[in-house]
Amino acid sequence: MATEEHHPVTWFRSTLWAALLGSVTALTCPGIFGALNGMGAGGGASPDITNAANAIVFGTLAARSPFTESLINRITPKWALCIGTLGYVPYAAGLYCNDRFGTNWLLLFGAVCIGVSACFLWVASGAILLGYSEEHRKGRASLQSLGASIGGIVSLALNIEKSWRGSVSTPTYIALMIIMCLGFPFAALLPTAKRIQRTDGRPVQLAQQASFLKEFRVLKNMLKRPAILALMPLWLYGQWFLSYQWQFNFAYFTVRARALNSTLFYLVGLFSALLMGQILDFERFSRRMRARIGFFLVLFFVGASWILGQVVQVHHSKTTPTLDWSSDGFGLGAFLFILWGFSDPFVTTFMFWLGGTLTRNLNETSFLAAVINFVGSLGSTFGFVVSAMDVEYDWACVINVILFFVSVPFTAWVVFAKVTDSSHGKSLAGLEGDKSSSASVFETPAVLPVVSIVPGEKGNVK
Structure with missing residues (x-):
């Protein structure tokens, strides 16, 4: 069997360096965003304005998701990644000012900023990890969940004495904002596509851009497909749960217990996303078999987590505890929160992978990712609206x-009736061979996942 020729590369122009910069940027910005919100109420003492702000964040994401891919096609991933880092610090500063001084405007402004910038960051980072890299390096784990865990560890270390309800300390906000500020210089270090050197000698090529009208036609035709419509309830659920789970951590735990829970939530989530990705990548099984295994794993773990969650929630509604790790009853509540952290990535990994099995047409893959992100962001928006309306936790x-x-x-129905062992030649919108309608930044599937999962036949985790 012929072996692929290896070409020498300069380390600071290598695909590995580019992927590392993209991943570290995800660690510093969305990772720390997750750490703050994973503690509930953005680390503060009251969730009211935070829920409204997060509804704005995800509402803005939903509004921009279907159109961001086309914009990034035109400004290139490097500058899109730089733009994507700009909204996080104003949001974190708004959380701090709201908690300490009761100032609302900065938090609401920061929510809009992060909603706009996050769209750019996720499409750009996905394009970098998929479009720059050689085939054997695509679809590996990013550092976003690790960043959220690091943020949780920082919060825990700076609030280790806070065995009561309340907000995190001022140094916690400052430390996490400093980490967020590192995102822009890391993004700015990214080489442009023309300067990337691949070990297989192939250049990174930008695809020919289509008109907005043609790209809209791709999206319109895709939304007519029954399989796409059938998966929308799962995509809607796929981010709705965030608001309730973060609220649960805020409502029933002390400050230091919230920080510990958040750390473990994202650590086990990193492991479970990798695990599901490996299962969906296990090519000794047919793709139909992998789809069914993934479906039953999601059904078992996620179903069990919500059945247990309903039982625990009814009990906590009656007793309204404030649980510290030294308290009786802490173990069950913490186990439930960590179980959610383990099972949530099962859903997000599986739903992107499953959507990706419906087409291998590169013109459609990025739009499919955008649709999934759009519906998921709507779910998050509605979830935070429900929380902002003070709906009872039950x-x-x-x-x-x-x-x-x-x-x-x-x-x-999609898993058992629509997934086939090969999707070569399949098209959701009838666009085989229509190179003029390419929607991808690169001649490879692009992604737009807030949940950091790569769509496509492979179930790897970004």
């Missing part, structure tokens, strides 16, 4: 239970 939990189990039969 009912907020019930909504999540209903959303998940309603999505199960529709997802099962």
Whole structure:
């Protein structure tokens, strides 16, 4: 068997260096965003304005998701990644000012900024990891969840004595904002596509750009497909749960316990996303078999987490505890929160992978990712609106239970009736061979995942 020729590369222009910069940027910005919100109420003492701000964040994401890919096609991934880092610090500063001084305007302004910038960051980082890299390096784990865990560790270390309810300390906000500020210089170090050197000798080529009208036609035709419509309940659920889970951590735990829970939540999530990715990549099984294994794993772990969650929520609604790690009853509540952290990435990894099995047409893949992100962001928006309306926790939990189990039969239909062992030549919108309608930054599938999962036949985790 012929071996691929290896070409020498300069380290600071290598695909590995580019992927590292993209991943570290994800660590410093969305990773720390996750750390702040994973503690509930953005680390503060009151969730009211934070829920409204997060509704704005994800609402802005939803509004921009279908159109960001086309813009990034025109400004290149490097500058899109730089733009993507700019909204996080104003948001974190707004959380701090709101908690300490009662100032609302900066938090709401920061929410809009992060909603706009996050769209650029996710499409750009996905394009870098998929479009720059050689085939054997695509689709590996990013550092976003690790960044959230690091943020949780920082929060825990700076609030280790806070065995009561309240907000995190001022140094916590300052330390996390400093980490967020590092995102822009890391992004600015990224080589441009023309300067990237690949070990296989192939250049990174930008695809020919289509008109907005043609790209809109791709999106319109895609949304007519029954399989796409059938997966929308799962995509809607796929980010709705964030608001309730973060609220649960805020409502029933002390400051230091919230920081510990958040750290473990993202650590186990990193492991479970990698695990699901490896299962969906296990090519000794047919793709149909992998789809069914993934479906039953999601059904078991996510279903069990919400059944247990409903039981625990009913109990906590009656007793309204404030749990510290030295308290009786802490173990069950913490286990539930960590179980959510483990099972949530099962859903997000599987839903992107499953969507990717429906087409191998490169003109459609980036739009499919954008649609998934759009529907998921709508779910997050509605979830935070529910939290901002002070809906009782019992009912907020019930909504999540209903959303998940309603999505199960529709997802099962796609898994058992629509997934085939090969999608070569399949097109959701009838665009085989239409190179003029390419929507990808590179001649490879692009992604737009807030959840940091790469769509496509492979189930790897970005």
